[in-house]
Amino acid sequence: MVTHLFMQNKNLKQIFIWPIILGVFSAIGLVVALLEEGALEDISLIGLVAPILVIVYFYCIKK
Amino acid sequence: MRIASLKTWAWVHKWSSLVCTAFMLLLCLTGLPLIFAHEIDHLLGNEVEAPELPANTPFVSMDKLLENAKALYPNRVTQFAFREIDDDKTWTISLGTTATSEDDTKFVKLDARTAKVLQEPKFDEGFIHIMFRLHVDLFAGLPGMLFLGLMGVLLVVAIISGVVLYAPFMRKLEFGEIRRDRTPKLKRLDTHNFLGVVTLVWALVVGTTGVINAWADLVIKYWQFDQMSAMTAPYKGLPPPKTFGSLQAAVSTAQAREPHMKLGFIAFPGTDFSSPHHYGMFMRGDSPITSRLFKPVLIDALTAKLTDSREVPWYLATLLISQPLHFGDYGGMPLKIIWTILDIFTIVVLWTGLMLWWKKRKQYIPDIESKIRLSEAY
Numbered sequence: 252m253v254t255h256l257f258m259q260n261k262n263l264k265q266i267f268i269w270p271i272i273l274g275v276f277s278a279i280g281l282v283v284a285l286l287e288e289g290a291l292e293d294i295s296l297i298g299l300v301a302p303i304l305v306i307v308y309f310y311c312i313k314k
Numbered sequence: 315m316r317i318a319s320l321k322t323w324a325w326v327h328k329w330s331s332l333v334c335t336a337f338m339l340l341l342c343l344t345g346l347p348l349i350f351a352h353e354i355d356h357l358l359g360n361e362v363e364a365p366e367l368p369a370n371t372p373f374v375s376m377d378k379l380l381e382n383a384k385a386l387y388p389n390r391v392t393q394f395a396f397r398e399i400d401d402d403k404t405w406t407i408s409l410g411t412t413a414t415s416e417d418d419t420k421f422v423k424l425d426a427r428t429a430k431v432l433q434e435p436k437f438d439e440g441f442i443h444i445m446f447r448l449h450v451d452l453f454a455g456l457p458g459m460l461f462l463g464l465m466g467v468l469l470v471v472a473i474i475s476g477v478v479l480y481a482p483f484m485r486k487l488e489f490g491e492i493r494r495d496r497t498p499k500l501k502r503l504d505t506h507n508f509l510g511v512v513t514l515v516w517a518l519v520v521g522t523t524g525v526i527n528a529w530a531d532l533v534i535k536y537w538q539f540d541q542m543s544a545m546t547a548p549y550k551g552l553p554p555p556k557t558f559g560s561l562q563a564a565v566s567t568a569q570a571r572e573p574h575m576k577l578g579f580i581a582f583p584g585t586d587f588s589s590p591h592h593y594g595m596f597m598r599g600d601s602p603i604t605s606r607l608f609k610p611v612l613i614d615a616l617t618a619k620l621t622d623s624r625e626v627p628w629y630l631a632t633l634l635i636s637q638p639l640h641f642g643d644y645g646g647m648p649l650k651i652i653w654t655i656l657d658i659f660t661i662v663v664l665w666t667g668l669m670l671w672w673k674k675r676k677q678y679i680p681d682i683e684s685k686i687r688l689s690e691a692y
Contacts, residue, residue, distance in 0.1 A: 260485045267481070269489040270511045277515035284645040285603050285638060292645060299652045302512045306659065309490030309508065 269305075276301040317683050320482060327475035328671065334468040335668050341462070341524070342661045344449040349642060349653050351442050360440065362433035364403035364425045371427045376405075376562040378429040383407040383422040386431065390420060394587075396579035399598070399605055402426060406435065413584030456531055463528025469521045473514065480511050499673060506666040509659050516656045517663075523636035533633045537626075538586055545612050545622040546589040554590030555616050558583060561593070563618035568595035568611040571620055575599055578608055583615045591615055602644040606634045 280298025283291050347354060355361050380392065390409035397405050406423045410416070423433045437443065451458030483503070487493075490508055493500040510517075565577060581587030581594035588594035593615050596608040611623040626634065638644040642653030 263481060266484045266489075270477075270480070270514060273512055274515040278519075281516070281519055281639060284649060285635070286601070288602060295645060296648050296652070299516070299649070299656075302516070303652065303655050303659075305490065306509060306512055310492065310505075313490070 273302045273305060320479075320683075323475050323478045327472055327479055330468045330475060331472040331664075331667055332671065334465040334472065335664055337462065337465040338469055339661065339664050341449055341465075342657050342664065344445045346654060346657055347442065347445050348449055349650050349657070351446070354442055358441070360435065360442075362423065362435075364401075364427070364432060367427055373402075373426050374429045376565050377560055379405055379407065379424045379426070380561050382424060382429050382431060383409065386422055386434075387420055391584070392582045393419070393585050394579055394581055397426075399578070404432060413582065414586060459528045459531065463525050466521050466525035466528060470518065470525070473510075473518055473521065476510055477514065480507055483507055499670070502666045502670055506663055506670060509666075510663045513656055513659050513663070517660055519639055520642075520656075523640035526633060526636040527640055530633055533629055534586070537630050541610075541624060541627060542587075542589065545610075545624065546592060548621075549589060549591045552591065554584070558593075558615040559618050564593045564613040564615065565595065567613050567618050567620055568593075568597065571611055571623060572597045572609060575604075575609060578605075588612070592621060602638065603635065606638055607631055608634065 276298040278298075280295045280301075282295075283298065284295035352361075376395075379395070384390075384392065387409045390411065391413045393408045393410045393413060395405050395407045403426055404423055405426050406421055409420045409422065411418060419438070421435045421437060422431055423435055424431055447453050450462070452462065454461070484507065487504070492504040492508060561580070565580070569577065575597035576599075578596045578598040581596070583592060584590050585594070587596070587610075589612070591614060592612045595611040595613055597611055598605045598608055607626055609623065609625060612621040613619070614621050642649050
């Protein structure tokens with residue numbers, strides 16, 4: 252992809268912003284299901300499914 | 315980042331991963347069926363369920379259950395009585411050659427309402443048992459557990475060093491970009507970095523809690539030394555009783571002490587979870603977290619009177635809470651499926667990492683900077 256030739260080096264914030272967001276999602280998902288049953292369970296599932304959806308999106312859909 | 319420190323991180327990542335990869339692949343593969351251990355046992359017909367009876371059928375006395383289990387093995391010693399968290403209808407009683415023997419244990423599953431023997435489950439054979447032992451201790455007991463725990467520490471080191479190395483490799487790449495149109499090596503590298511960083515928190519949590527679980531036996535030993543001995547101190551030196559009082563009376567005393575909790579399991583006198591003079595009654599709450607935090611209630615086995623009850627100390631609480639976070643068994647089927655998918659992603663990360671090393675082990679690249687340049691080469 253030619254765009255890379257002109258791409259500036261990314262800084263740490265740019266590199267890690269998405270991993271951090273997904274990490275926070277996962278952490279919330281892991282902890283919430285442990286604390287509470289019921290309505291909050293959905294929040295937990297969303298948190299844990301987010302990384303999976305991101306992988307499916309980048310790996311299978313956006314080629 | 316300075317090239318020298320980058321070099322160090324690359325060295326740490328390479329060797330921490332290489333040493334533990336084979337074992338991690340084994341743990342990921344054996345962990346997959348263990349997520350569904352219950353379902354698999356059920357499918358294989360290894361679990362007999364209690365028949366449906368009217369919902370208000372009363373429970374039979376625990377003494378009757380005990381009597382029926384003992385009748386099958388009159389020369390054995392009862393060790394534990396336990397039941398599933400979501401199944402009040404049955405109790406399973408274990409009988410050993412002595413109160414603390416670990417091999418050659420017999421299990422008797424009984425109907426809690428009729429005291430009928432339902433089944434003699436075999437927990438120490440079959441597919442799930444083999445997977446379990448490979449996953450927990452490689453059939454090597456405590457040394458095996460601690461060895462796998464050490465491999466888990468290396469995994470955590472590999473993950474952390476991997477995150478540090480993620481930055482220089484991503485300087486010119488968009489998040490989630492996989493360079494498929496280039497060499498297979500670049501595709502492998504991008505897949506490794508992308509899957510690794512996205513599943514990072516889950517892998518860290520499962521890795522760390524796995525390491526904590528590897529210490530389970532030692533933590534429990536320490537708890538016995540630290541807490542049980544203090545709780546049973548007044549009985550120190552007394553000769554252990556030859557016969558015991560009513561189990562049902564002891565259960566009722568424990569239940570009265572913790573009316574909002576449910577009896578999770580019973581340790582019969584003489585085991586590691588009781589004393590020669592006591593029944594150990596382990597009570598649990600009903601939320602995902604309180605159901606793991608067993609509260610011990612010690613009941614005098616002769617008089618059925620309360621001796622002592624204490625909250626679990628922080629180190630045992632840590633162990634007990636780390637268990638669901640490792641097993642993924644606290645959110646029903648959806649959580650189990652998520653665990654499976656993330657486990658498979660982890661296998662891909664391990665495999666691509668191993669392949670990245672294998673393919674270039676003979677290729678001489680003088681320094682980490684060149685490696686990064688090569689990875690960014692178009």
